Amino acid sequence: MYLPPIDESHDGDRQSWIESANGHPDFPVQNLPLGRFLLGGDLKARAGVALGDSVIDLGSLLATGLLEGDAQAAAQRICHDAGNALIALSAGHRQALRRALSDLFSIGTSRSDTARKSASVFLHDMQDCRLLLPCEIGDFTDFNAGIHHAANGGRRRGQPDPLLPNYRHLPIAYHARASSVVPSGTPVRRPWGQYLSDESGVPVFQPTRKLDFELEIGIWIGRANELGSPVVIDEAPDYIAGYCIVNDWSARDIQSWESSRLGPFLGKSFCTTISPWVISPEALAPFRGSAFKRRPEDPVPLSYLHHPLDVLEGMPQLQLEVWLTAPPLEEPRLISRSSTGHLFWTPAQMVTHQASNGCNLSPGDLFGTGTVTGPDQGSFGTFLDAISPQRPSLLVDCVPRTFLEDGDSLTLKARATRDGYASIGFGDCSGRIEPAIDRYQGAPIQ
Amino acid sequence: MYLPPIDESHDGDRQSWIESANGHPDFPVQNLPLGRFLLGGDLKARAGVALGDSVIDLGSLLATGLLEGDAQAAAQRICHDAGNALIALSAGHRQALRRALSDLFSIGTSRSDTARKSASVFLHDMQDCRLLLPCEIGDFTDFNAGIHHAANGGRRRGQPDPLLPNYRHLPIAYHARASSVVPSGTPVRRPWGQYLSDESGVPVFQPTRKLDFELEIGIWIGRANELGSPVVIDEAPDYIAGYCIVNDWSARDIQSWESSRLGPFLGKSFCTTISPWVISPEALAPFRGSAFKRRPEDPVPLSYLHHPLDVLEGMPQLQLEVWLTAPPLEEPRLISRSSTGHLFWTPAQMVTHQASNGCNLSPGDLFGTGTVTGPDQGSFGTFLDAISPQRPSLLVDCVPRTFLEDGDSLTLKARATRDGYASIGFGDCSGRIEPAIDRYQGAPIQ
Structure with a gap:
């Protein structure tokens, strides 16, 4: 490696x-x-x-x-x-x-x-x-490597163990939509969709009422493997051209109704914003750190997902921030701080796993790590992780907030720091929420 | 329309x-x-x-x-x-x-x-x-519109109602992998993957033991909509450039272990074979027929998914066949017959739903309908639908068969017929199973 x-x-x-x-x-x-x-x-x-x-x-x-x-x-x-x-x-x-x-x-x-x-x-x-986007995106894979985000989801669903049995054995992921990935600054239109009405409990087709964000790191694939030829973990870092920030905007009501049993689809595919600069593995060299510290009772990864150097230096150590600008407030407010230390799987493990069945990667493929939420209340990577039946909103400058409203702007930031080195950042990953298109309901769009 | x-x-x-x-x-x-x-x-x-x-x-x-x-x-x-x-x-x-x-x-x-x-x-x-493939494939969406396949899955999982509550309300789908779509005739290498060992019940990394096929029709998208601008059902047929056959090869052991909670991933992404010719909506004009006949107790589709002409003529009427050549038999055997009459959603409904959140389609996007299994034993669209605890294999020329073995060749066919018109077909969608690569286990590939 x-x-x-x-x-x-x-x-x-x-x-x-x-x-x-x-x-x-x-x-x-x-x-x-x-x-x-x-x-x-x-x-x-x-x-x-x-x-x-x-x-x-x-x-x-x-x-x-x-x-x-x-x-x-x-x-x-x-x-x-x-x-x-x-x-x-x-x-x-x-x-x-x-x-x-x-x-x-x-x-x-x-x-x-x-x-x-x-x-x-x-x-x-x-x-x-x-x-602009740095390249044409081929396929886009979204992982679920943020362990606290995964566990929060399990808790919301009342699972006996918040993490499903497979979670600690392999990097869970799903194929995501590449066409709707846009560069920072592109307006985000509130999507229409089918979901169960909170009032009547029957399906309706309306603009989402639960527009959320997801704070993720993006991994750019820069090298191809042939179909049928897996990528061994020793070589996985060679496939990574760089990193960006990903905001995987999510409509929770649409997602919740559509997802059984094939996973997320239209609740995610209306827009995904990324930061436009490719932060190279070379620039991040001083900021490599160890993989997630597993508990003694956690399973040891199977050999195809294990490399000693990846355990020691496989995770780019990044501090992450979420800034919200919500009218009438004019100044952005820092609402959350997190870090890549909460990712249970390293980028090399993600590359190796994705190609382990012989699936061919191509230069321009994008991986999202999954939502990077920390264990504390101030380290959420999505509103879903910040709110609960016990605490149905959070306060931003004394204003109670839940999901995103029209006119809100959200900016995600990522930064690497280490004593003795100049800090480097990723540039902004920003989007402003625009109102849903007027009068759709299957009528011709005017 | x-x-x-x-x-x-x-x-x-x-x-x-x-x-x-x-x-x-x-x-x-x-x-x-x-x-x-x-x-x-x-x-x-x-x-x-x-x-x-x-x-x-x-x-x-x-x-x-x-x-x-x-x-x-x-x-x-x-x-x-x-x-x-x-x-x-x-x-x-x-x-x-x-x-x-x-x-x-x-x-x-x-x-x-x-x-x-x-x-x-x-x-x-x-x-x-x-x-070759007729074009560069942008995004690939796989629907689950085959109602008997969906219901069989629910029965296997012991659901009280075999169909989940959302199934009859919207075309369920997931994003699939575009890079590994190949034209008919490309060899299919048995994938390695992580799954629970039948013997020990713990995760192993081995070649799949449950290699399956999925008989689907493919829909080629030929027109773009702008991000944020849905496609109304009246205009949905204009987005369809033609049709093909899709064999969504599936590794059931990998799929089963990885899928909770984000849906299929590596169990599907190692190879998807399509027939190479684009059968146009014009060639299929005489073979249009009515959409699936819903039962009176079924929900009426929400208005964005409904158009009277789509109900009357929205479904291309295709007879489908599955042919297996399994050594030592030298001749292909017809093992299943099905038809697009078992698709609960029309192509226009799939297009409309996919773009209903403003997701942008592009020329070269591919949709799969999902597995087209019929209600009878001889009309399965995947081995999973043909076998059950009560009938763990099927007989092919007196030989009991379950999942695909190395050396098997499978050919899917689709044909449209109507009195007074010349029948037309799609050409073959074929693949032969090759053994898994030798000695992988995370070691360098030789």
Whole structure:
């Protein structure tokens, strides 16, 4: 199991000559995530790198000749190849590009002065860029690795053991809808759907009354395996191109009525918002940590899901936050804090399990970890985990709140911190709730 | 709700000058389905039309100048556009192309003699062609519309009412895996997976012992709706580009252990085989029939799922067959007959429901209807429906059989017949079971 090394690009003392990058909560020069964007009236997506409040235009940087060798080859592939080249870069190319960018954009490195001179050619204000999905998403799998979220669900259903018998033996997951995954900032329209009326107990077709969010981490798959050829856990990290934040918006009334016996469907497929930047395994190298500490009575994972290095270093250690802006409040309120420490399965275990039957992964596949809720009241990853019959709402600035209302905006954040290293973040994963379309009921949409 | 009319292209007396087409069980001149294929050492897929034992090479036909107007425009789009143009043709273009092909390839029509003279330019033996998927599959949804299959599942689980309360109110479905959908003829490798050992009752990681098939009809989506904009049932037929057969191979032991509570996952995602030709709504026009006859006590569908014409003509009437070739028997044996009359929901209801929450469909999305099992012992659509504690195997030529064994080949067929019209078929949906890969258990794959 090869994991990216820590090198000079992770040096916490490195500062960038792009001043907004220094101390930036998400994008210091130690991060350098890839993404795609539109500028002005562009019709064609450009590839870019986030640095402070700027986006480095990779195509324009390439044209300056400042990139060489494998870094140049990587940028050429991203900018000139069709398809999902950005996400399908080999680990070697990805590392070479990241190190070259670190060299070009840090102060006091061999080539930073040269780069600085032509900055106007390839730098854009991020606020002028429309950030897109980083690639075409092939298949989208949503796991249920957040153990407290899974247990809360079992408690709500009155299960004798909150966790079902299979939960600690394998990473439970379901296929999710790829077409409705959108980048941060896309408005979220309240969906119509069929569910049991609270009043009459019979099915109705109406806008959801229980619109919820789910705080998840996303895992980008960057490499393909052939159909019929599983991925062994030793090689699983090679299949991960990077990470993002996922908000798997959920309509709980629709989900509850439709889910027996085949699982979630339309309660989830109306919209899923992700943060637009691909945070690479290289950028996260200093922030690897141990897998979930199992209790002595928990089952030992079967051998195909076990690797000693994965136990020691398999989990990216991320602090997560949920911010709500709810009219008439104008300022966002931090309503929850959680962390990836509550994920029972590591990304490598998820990759290995998904491909264990020979299912073929493709560059551009997306995994969601499942809702990352912590054990405490202030660490919920969805309203469902925050409320209960005993506590049917939570207070946000003295206002009792349950599910999402029209006009609410929600922003999810993820950040990695470690003493001696510059913190890096994922960028926002945001959406604002728009009212349901008017007068649907099967009538032609006006 | 506009449905394709019956016109001269459906005339049962039309014969083709391609003699193998006349009386052909699948591809008489009244069918003319589109598909994609490779010829010889081709690297690039060609578009083709099935006619008898031949494939019409659409690009070569276009080059002869024999196609004009909308038919020419349709063929140009298919042959020259990138992406899923074949499946994304407008209904008007699809109809124009079909009528032009009927005119060119039938005996006694105005232009058949001209076409016949240049036949060598655009005709290939189908057996020389490697048939491919007709398009890139975006998202794949699997419904559970076969009511007897759903009820059999409930009986196996000992439910008081075999059908769950939601079943008759909405088309139950789940998101399925698109990457592992393969064209007919692709070998099916027995998957490894985690399941409870029959002997010890504890989880093991081994090749499945309960490899099964599922007989389903596939629905190709040919049109996009915008995210947030539902598809009303009046317009749902416009979204259907055609039909195929789906064999949703299933590993029952894996499925059973993994499915609570999020539904099927790896028990289904190792391989799904489809028939390669897109049978158009136009070719199926004479074979439309009424939706499932609900009992008086059944709920009336909510208005968004109801259209009078869909009740009268919403269901393509197809006879389905399952053929098993099991060594040492050399000849295929017909082991089951079923029909689409056992589907509780129509294709238009499935389209409408899938998009009812605003989920965006895309050309190249695939729906499976769910297993089409009939009420009788000889009409099973999966081994699971054929066997029970009381009858743990079925006899095939005096040999007791349950789940699929290595070396078995299974072929699913679908055919539409009606007095006064030429019958049309879907072509084979076949796969042969190959042994599991040797020595996996998490070890590097050799």
